[in-house]
Amino acid sequence: MLGLILFIALMGLTFGNRGYQTWPERFVKDTVSWVQGMIYKPVGYIAGLFEDIRGFRTVYEENQVLRQTVTKYARDTTLLNDLLEKNKRLEEALAFTERQKQMNKYNFRIAEVVDYKQAQKMVTINLGEKDGIRANMAVVSVAGLVGRIVSVSNFYADVQLITGIDDKASVEADAGSGVFSKAIALTVKGKENKSFGVLETVDADTGLLLMTKIEPGDDIQPGDTVITSGKGLVFPYGIEVGKVVEKRQGDFGITYVATIEPFASFTHLREVFVVDVPEAK
Numbered sequence: 279m280l281g282l283i284l285f286i287a288l289m290g291l292t293f294g295n296r297g298y299q300t301w302p303e304r305f306v307k308d309t310v311s312w313v314q315g316m317i318y319k320p321v322g323y324i325a326g327l328f329e330d331i332r333g334f335r336t337v338y339e340e341n342q343v344l345r346q347t348v349t350k351y352a353r354d355t356t357l358l359n360d361l362l363e364k365n366k367r368l369e370e371a372l373a374f375t376e377r378q379k380q381m382n383k384y385n386f387r388i389a390e391v392v393d394y395k396q397a398q399k400m401v402t403i404n405l406g407e408k409d410g411i412r413a414n415m416a417v418v419s420v421a422g423l424v425g426r427i428v429s430v431s432n433f434y435a436d437v438q439l440i441t442g443i444d445d446k447a448s449v450e451a452d453a454g455s456g457v458f459s460k461a462i463a464l465t466v467k468g469k470e471n472k473s474f475g476v477l478e479t480v481d482a483d484t485g486l487l488l489m490t491k492i493e494p495g496d497d498i499q500p501g502d503t504v505i506t507s508g509k510g511l512v513f514p515y516g517i518e519v520g521k522v523v524e525k526r527q528g529d530f531g532i533t534y535v536a537t538i539e540p541f542a543s544f545t546h547l548r549e550v551f552v553v554d555v556p557e558a559k
Contacts, residue, residue: 399442422541492534
């Protein structure tokens with residue numbers, strides 16, 4: 279009977295809605311809460327550290343992907359710009375050849391410049407004997423006269439630029455080809471029957487071309503467009519060379535000299551044309 283009474287009293291103490299706790303209960307609760315707090319804080323720090331490490335790893339991987347994406351985008355952008363620039367040049371080249379075909383019955387073989395020999399003032403193009411290229415064929419750009427072929431291999435050819443027309447390397451190239459054609463016979467566009475001169479040297483100070491042997495009565499004037507006269511054995515008629523900048527008396531006062539600014543750029547040549555003049559039938 280005593281045990282039953284104690285059991286009922288214990289149940290009343292346990293399930294009752296008491297608003298207070300006994301001191302043993304408070305002691306046990308405070309002790310357990312303090313121990314839990316001491317354990318939870320370092321465990322939380324460690325868990326947070328691992329979470330931060332995982333976050334750093336994720337950010338690093340995302341940065342790597344972004345870096346690769348940016349690099350690929352930059353490479354693709356550069357390639358696209360190169361293709362757009364080349365497409366523009368080829369469109370200009372096509373328009374140039376169409377205009378030239380209407381003016382003269384010449385064939386124009388497009389070639390890429392693969393090497394620039396600055397010391398010799400020569401360039402190498404990717405056309406050779408297998409393409410029907412021969413020594414002394416004229417070479418032009420969209421802008422104007424560039425030079426002539428001086429040596430040919432199976433797949434490549436060397437072009438002497440007109441800016442090196444009076445260089446020692448030019449003379450040696452002429453001797454190697456067996457044909458000395460250093461000078462270029464010129465005339466003025468629209469005044470073909472009234473004007474004549476010879477391009478055989480370059481002003482060393484300015485890099486401009488010098489047209490010599492101009493007769494006193496010649497009507498050549500600054501601003502005129504100078505073209506090849508076709509009277510030489512190399513350059514056909516009608517290829518634009520440049521614009522007259524100045525006309526002055528020669529060294530002996532007998533003939534005149536005209537300073538010519540070339541139309542073609544010789545420092546950024548990418549594509550050029552080899553002029554193939556069909557043989558007369």
